Amino acid sequence: MIITFLISAISIILAITIHEFSHAFVADRLGDPTPRAHGRLTLNPLKHLDPLGTLALFIFRFGWGKPIPIDPMNLKNPSRGEMLISLAGPASNLVTALIFSLAFRFLPIANIPLLIAFFYTTIAISITLAIFNLIPLYPLDGSKIFLGLLPEEKRESWEQALVQYSTPILLLLLIPFTGNSLISTVIFPIINFFLRLLLPIGFF
Numbered sequence: 001m002i003i004t005f006l007i008s009a010i011s012i013i014l015a016i017t018i019h020e021f022s023h024a025f026v027a028d029r030l031g032d033p034t035p036r037a038h039g040r041l042t043l044n045p046l047k048h049l050d051p052l053g054t055l056a057l058f059i060f061r062f063g064w065g066k067p068i069p070i071d072p073m074n075l076k077n078p079s080r081g082e083m084l085i086s087l088a089g090p091a092s093n094l095v096t097a098l099i100f101s102l103a104f105r106f107l108p109i110a111n112i113p114l115l116i117a118f119f120y121t122t123i124a125i126s127i128t129l130a131i132f133n134l135i136p137l138y139p140l141d142g143s144k145i146f147l148g149l150l151p152e153e154k155r156e157s158w159e160q161a162l163v164q165y166s167t168p169i170l171l172l173l174l175i176p177f178t179g180n181s182l183i184s185t186v187i188f189p190i191i192n193f194f195l196r197l198l199l200p201i202g203f204f
Helices: 002-029 051-060 078-106 113-133 141-149 152-174 182-198
Strands: none
Touching (some): 002 051, 078 113, 078 141, 078 182, 113 182, 152 182
């Protein structure tokens, strides 16, 4: 039990750190020095962990990290820039899952149970973090991605609606009315699809 908890903890910390660092890295590359000024352009997990979001990953199997501060005014194209910055987090988790999947297949770890458990858990958590954060509700990454895809004339009204209604909607989606929350009913089939795609045959 302790070993399982430690493996999960390490995988969660790794996934959140990569996720948030990727936001900061892309923002920095697009010309916004804000994340660097706040000490977020780092792979130090202590800078990126949100206590509630990390706890949610342990309990609900999906969660979030501490938001990366950005200033859209520093971006040449604020709406496109914010969309790319937001997309960087989930994309980095999917890339992490892919890298661990390739390592899982080709490294000689078949007889090392701890490594098998670590690779499997990291892949599963990375995929879960990516898919959950693509939900188009504030403050998840999907909200900025969704807004970035909208015509400019509709963006402001949709942003106001997301800020106003996202929290109650998200809480409603997280409540397990019939044993499973509505959000898990929606995203778990997507997560399972990626797990089947990335894990070697016989591990899912």
